Amino acid sequence: MNGWETWLTRQRDTRERLGLQRTLRPRGAHDDVIDLAGNDYLGLSKHPAVRSAAAEAAQTWGAGAGASRLVTGTTDLHGELEAELADYLGWPAALVFSTGYHANLAVVAALAERARVISDAHVHASLVDAARLARAEVTVTDHNDVAAVEAALASCASPEGAGGCGACGDGGCAGKPTRFERVVILVESIYSVLGDEAPLAELVRLAEQYDAMLVVDEAHGLGVRGDGRGLVHAAGFAGHPNVVVAATLSKSLGSQGGSVLGSPALIDHLVNRARPFIFDTGLAPAATAGALAALRILRDNPDLPASVTERVRGLADLLDVPAPAGALLSVPMTSPQEAVAAQAACLEAGVRVGCFRPPSVPDGISRLRITASAGVSDEDWSRAVKLLLEVIR
Structure with missing residues (x-):
């Protein structure tokens, strides 16, 4: 065994000991397990x-787009989906990506290159990686701490001679003008682990005051909040000049891919400067058309989100845990091992649930992750709830 194999084996042994080892488990197309994990x-x-x-x-069109969007990978389907997404969500323009991960990478890397990023501690890994790709100077604020965001913004705006930008933390730039012409704030509308929502009104106010750009990941808001158009739209900030929305096509829209919504100038900038867009093959035609069909169903059935809300709140009450703002319910476990055991017991009983363990959880607390899906029949939902109560209690 060479040095690399030895290192890899030790890494796995450590994960096994801590209850953090993950394994791929292929599922069949027609298994009889109730899926509350997706x-x-x-x-x-x-x-x-x-x-x-x-x-x-x-x-x-064939199985794939055939090329990057800037070569021959943009089809009529992409144009239709982008136009209808923008119209439905209340934005002037939209751009579609091959994944939601790429959408987040692209918008942050293109806007925050060598800029200042103020990031909520609980944002998705794709936003964390995006800030790294942008080579931005990053300040991580405590979760949903508006005062901390304001303090970070104020430090960026410090006038010459008043203590510098504050980014260096030790006053090393004191007496110098601010180094940051652009500041980007990163949040999620609804956070997937705790299930809570961002204080959008306060954050938009700060973005206006300091002329920052607020990037909101609506992955867990689209199709779930308001009439389905997400938390940003429900709060009245769709089309705001200091707000950009990133959204996935793989959750409520049941397909694959991601999108960024904003001004025509923003979209033009992404097409020309966002490396995760420029050098990536376009979203496959089947996924594009599937997302477009799902979007039209959601648009024509604004009552769909209500069924998700009813189910997740009812289950939260039964399990005596806080009701989330979105569709994902987190049930804290005392250890990673207990979480894995509970997940296995649920699967054995016929219900598939998710499992959050470090490092996927920002606060280090392992959890079961239960999806309240409107796609599960009433009969299966009732059976699943009964089984969950038996296992978790």
């Missing part, structure tokens, strides 16, 4: 219209 919040992934649209697109 992100298909509205059950649209298997909707007949979505399946049909995806199949027809694959027959028409």
Whole structure:
């Protein structure tokens, strides 16, 4: 065994000892397990219209886009999806990416290159990686701490001779003008681990005051909050000049891919400067058409999110845990080992749930992750709730 194999073996042994080892477990297309672990919040992934649209697109355009969007990978389908997403969510323009991860990477890397980033401690890993890709100077603030965000913004705006930008932490730039012409604030509308929502009104006020750009990841808000158009729209900030929205197509829309919504100038900048967009193959036609069909179903059925809210709040009451702002319910466990054991017991009983363990959880507390999906029948939902209560209690 060479040095690398020895190192890899030790890494695995450490993960095993701490209860942090993860394993891929392929599932069949037609297993009889009730799925409360995925992100298909509205059950649209298997909707007949979505399946049909995806199949027809694959027959028409082929299995893949064939190239990056700037070469030949942009199809009429991409244009339709971008136009309808922008119209539905209340933005002037939209740009579609191959994944939600790429959407977050692209928008932050293109806006925050060598700039200042103020990031909530609980943002998704894709936003963390995006700030690194941008080579930005990053300040991480405590979760949903508006005062900390304001203090970080004020430090960026410090006038010459008043203590510098504050980014160096020790006053090393005191007496110098601010080094940051641009500041980007990173948050999620609804956080996937704790299930709480961002204080958008206060953050937008700060973005206006300091002329910062607030990037909001709506991955868990789209299709769940308000009439389905997400928390930013419900709060009245769609189209705001100091706000940019990133959203995924793989959760409520049941497909794959991601999108960024903002001004035409922003989209033009991303097309020309965002490396995760420029050098990536375009979203596959089947996924594009599937997301478009799902979007139209959501648009025509604004009552769909209410069923998710009803289910997640009812289950939270039964389990005596706080009700989340979105579709994901977190049930704290005392250790990673207990979380894994509870997940296995649920699966043995016929219900698939998720499991959060370090380092995936920002506060270090392992949890079961339960998705309240509108795609599960009433009968299966009732059976799943009964089984969950038996296992967790």
